[in-house]
Amino acid sequence: MRFLIDGDGSPVKEEVIRLGEKFxxxxxxxxxxDHYTVKEYPDFVQFIYVDKGADRADYQIVKEIQPGDFLITQDYGLASLVLPKKARVFHHSGQEYLVETIDQLLMQRYIGGQLRKAGKRTKGPKPFTANDREVFYETMAAIIEQTIA
Structure with missing residues (x-):
């Protein structure tokens, strides 16, 4: 078991690294x-950098994911590609994407896109707060503890 992070824009990288260290x-x-960093990270943290372009990171994640891995992403489409590979997929809110509900989420995304194309306004996500980060950390810690028990 390992963590994979869809790193483009993930607000919980540091929390996942803390979880990796703890467990x-x-x-x-x-x-x-575009998100290359020279920041020093612990040895258990690795990066794979992909070329610029739509969905390049997603394709690499699908290639890298293994059964039992935990993927952190806010991309419903990516989640739908990874779930059949027997990985567990989580939003940065801590919500787990499930095979039983992913089609509904994809349909909501499609409808939202159609509304935006038609010039309608849709609500964007609320700002991600320090409290949201802590909720994510605690939720994931509990899930990991249940998984390894």
Whole structure:
């Protein structure tokens, strides 16, 4: 078991790294070269950088994911591609994407896109707060503890 992070725009990278350290799990962050960093990270954290372009990180994640891995992403489409590979997929809110509900989420995304194309306004996400980060951390810690027990 390891963590994979859809790194382009993920607000919970540091929390996932804390979880990796706490539970001694490797962390793999897959992101575009636009987000290249020289920041020092612990040895259990690895990066894979992909070329710029739509869905490049997603394709790499699908290639890298293994059964039992935990993926953190806010991309419903990516979640739908990874779930059949027997990985567990989570939003940065801590909500787990499930095979039983992913089609509904994809339909909501489609309808929202159609509304925006038609010139309608749709609500965007609320700002991600420090409290949201802590809720994510605590939720994921509990899930990991249940998984490894």
């Amino acid at each position: 001694q799990l490797p962390v793999l962050i897959i992101t575009s070269v």
